[in-house]
Amino acid sequence: MMDAPLLRVRNLSVTYPSDDGDFKAVRNVSFTLGRERLGIVGESGSGKSTTGRAIMGLARPPARVAADELVLGDIDLRTQSERQLRRLRGKRMAMVLQDPKYSLDPVMSVGQQIAETHRTHLNSSKAEAKAASLEMLNAVHIRDPERVYAMYPHQVSGGMGQRIMIAMMLIAGPELLIADEPTSALDVTVQSQVLSIMDELVRERGMGLILISHNLHLVSSFCDRVLVMYAGQIVEICDAGRLADAQHPYTRGLLAALPELGRRRHELPQLQRDPAWMDDIVTPLETTSVKGGA
Amino acid sequence: MARRLAAPLRRLGGVVFSVILTFLGLTAVTFVIGRFMPIDPVISIVGDKASTEVYDRVYKELGLDQPVVVQYATYLSKVVRGEFGNSVMTARPVLEDVWRVFPATMELASLALIIGVLVGVPMGVIAATNRGRVVDQIVRFMSLLGYSMPVFWLGLVGLLLFYAKLGWVEGPGRLDVAFDDMVPTITGLITIDAILAGEDEVFFNALGHLILPASILGYLSLAYIARMTRSFMLAQLEQEYILAALAKGLSPWRVVWVHALGNVWVQLITVVALTFGSLLEGAVLTETVFAWPGLGLYMKNSLFAADLNAVLGATLLIGTIYIFLNMLSDIVYTLVDPRAREPS
Ligand SMILES: Nc1ncnc2c1ncn2[C@@H]1O[C@H](COP(=O)(O)OP(=O)(O)O)[C@@H](O)[C@H]1O
Ligand SMILES: [Mg+2]
Numbered sequence: 020m021m022d023a024p025l026l027r028v029r030n031l032s033v034t035y036p037s038d039d040g041d042f043k044a045v046r047n048v049s050f051t052l053g054r055e056r057l058g059i060v061g062e063s064g065s066g067k068s069t070t071g072r073a074i075m076g077l078a079r080p081p082a083r084v085a086a087d088e089l090v091l092g093d094i095d096l097r098t099q100s101e102r103q104l105r106r107l108r109g110k111r112m113a114m115v116l117q118d119p120k121y122s123l124d125p126v127m128s129v130g131q132q133i134a135e136t137h138r139t140h141l142n143s144s145k146a147e148a149k150a151a152s153l154e155m156l157n158a159v160h161i162r163d164p165e166r167v168y169a170m171y172p173h174q175v176s177g178g179m180g181q182r183i184m185i186a187m188m189l190i191a192g193p194e195l196l197i198a199d200e201p202t203s204a205l206d207v208t209v210q211s212q213v214l215s216i217m218d219e220l221v222r223e224r225g226m227g228l229i230l231i232s233h234n235l236h237l238v239s240s241f242c243d244r245v246l247v248m249y250a251g252q253i254v255e256i257c258d259a260g261r262l263a264d265a266q267h268p269y270t271r272g273l274l275a276a277l278p279e280l281g282r283r284r285h286e287l288p289q290l291q292r293d294p295a296w297m298d299d300i301v302t303p304l305e306t307t308s309v310k311g312g313a
Numbered sequence: 314m315a316r317r318l319a320a321p322l323r324r325l326g327g328v329v330f331s332v333i334l335t336f337l338g339l340t341a342v343t344f345v346i347g348r349f350m351p352i353d354p355v356i357s358i359v360g361d362k363a364s365t366e367v368y369d370r371v372y373k374e375l376g377l378d379q380p381v382v383v384q385y386a387t388y389l390s391k392v393v394r395g396e397f398g399n400s401v402m403t404a405r406p407v408l409e410d411v412w413r414v415f416p417a418t419m420e421l422a423s424l425a426l427i428i429g430v431l432v433g434v435p436m437g438v439i440a441a442t443n444r445g446r447v448v449d450q451i452v453r454f455m456s457l458l459g460y461s462m463p464v465f466w467l468g469l470v471g472l473l474l475f476y477a478k479l480g481w482v483e484g485p486g487r488l489d490v491a492f493d494d495m496v497p498t499i500t501g502l503i504t505i506d507a508i509l510a511g512e513d514e515v516f517f518n519a520l521g522h523l524i525l526p527a528s529i530l531g532y533l534s535l536a537y538i539a540r541m542t543r544s545f546m547l548a549q550l551e552q553e554y555i556l557a558a559l560a561k562g563l564s565p566w567r568v569v570w571v572h573a574l575g576n577v578w579v580q581l582i583t584v585v586a587l588t589f590g591s592l593l594e595g596a597v598l599t600e601t602v603f604a605w606p607g608l609g610l611y612m613k614n615s616l617f618a619a620d621l622n623a624v625l626g627a628t629l630l631i632g633t634i635y636i637f638l639n640m641l642s643d644i645v646y647t648l649v650d651p652r653a654r655e656p657s
Binding site: 188 | 552553554556557558559560561562563564572575576578579649650651652
């Protein structure tokens, strides 16, 4: 079922050095990803974004990234030069960010921004890149691609902006997409629409998806597997369908908070915490055992 | 349809309104200066040996016996018609004088601005992308130097070194005497007129005269432009769209010089317009040092000759240019920033 994995991460750690001691934002995170949808949940500050950026090789300087294994397909990402990584970004792995209002260049037309990815990776002519971009806009269900192509980011709604972002990130055909809170900034009414478009493309293309969110409900209904992070560590990995059986008290706390869906975003209820959890590092072995029932 | 037009019209109306208001304020200031300057306009005309009758007659002729409001209204109506009176120094209408000397200043300030932008913007970008490193320190040091260096001192040292000692540039003035009146005046900018007339020799001579004062003025503007570019660039590099551009595989070069700089330009427009205004101002000192026959030198000479009409006319012109530059930067702004193109 899980043939050659798309992404293998073993003991990924990210440290932010600072004057009063180093801060470990991500500690020994390990998981493998097939052509599936993996959710990463955890409260704000638990290291989700840092993990995503570290995989892309875009950790915020001066962060130090260390891993025993960081392999995309058959490429060891740790040994890639910056130039080689650049060829992988957008082409083999891509990333959708939280708010299209800020993640699109305000002074370049959205069409040009999509075409730019195509031209960068496929060495295409202007006309080819434009044709591909229009097709891609169509693929993210934008009705009037020609018109939208010439628009600027401030002229499109949040939902449309995020679809444009998806088009821009998928046009060169990556096999891995990391979506970091892709719907948190959107109106509730368009959240599921954007998710289903992303889902459709990821399925059609047989891609792997990492969906980062602080919303356990969203992640569990959308993903195949869920990885729960707390204070930079994975405290639990399990099948989305089996979340009810989750063992870890932190996960149970998150679950208990679920019925209150109407709450404002980013506002997780106070959860019970225990310093002892910091030692509950989940190794890949346990991962498989939790997954065993699938 | 009507609604789509309404907003731009309202915006245009706003601009026109603010221009008129600014202009009124400006004329009020020059009027008040004219009234309260310790220069007696009557004596400037009749001389201090004139009899009381002559003095009183001229006093009346100038309308100085009228209420201040009436005097201002008269002044305003004259200004609007371009009547600034005659210059005592040249005995010609001030407007004509100003019109004649202005191109020299324009030529100087334009080249200075081009130098300031072409050098200052890349310097600021490089400083920002190498934040905290040696290059950044060098740029910061050069900017600081540009801020604190008096123009006339730089000018004198520059003349001493590059003209007197090294002979790399031409001396004071716009042109060697031998080349005077060799090209017809079309734009008033000698370098451009020489190109239009196909006179290479005149062009290079004019450029030789122009390059040192323009570089010195340019250096002063560069200091400001580089510093502003650096801080704008640092702010842009923090933005999410930069991360997105990197995530899609663009080179850092493209991310910085196309995406980030594209957004920096939007903020730089106002800076560049203001810089141009201050270059016109800064020209007073530079022109004095370099005997550059522009507006600055004209103003300095008029001031020393207590030629009130000339001083006020030139001041008003510079003020008007400031207003015009502001308007221009508004227009350029809408060209560079798509967000400014439509009603919000
Ligand atoms: N540039 C940085 N310097 C220092 N600490 C940082 C930096 N960026 C993030 N962090 C810290 O790393 C932790 C994880 O952040 P992040 O990955 O953004 O969390 P999440 O995406 O789960 O909300 C947080 O505690 C945050 O304060
Ligand atoms: Mg985050």
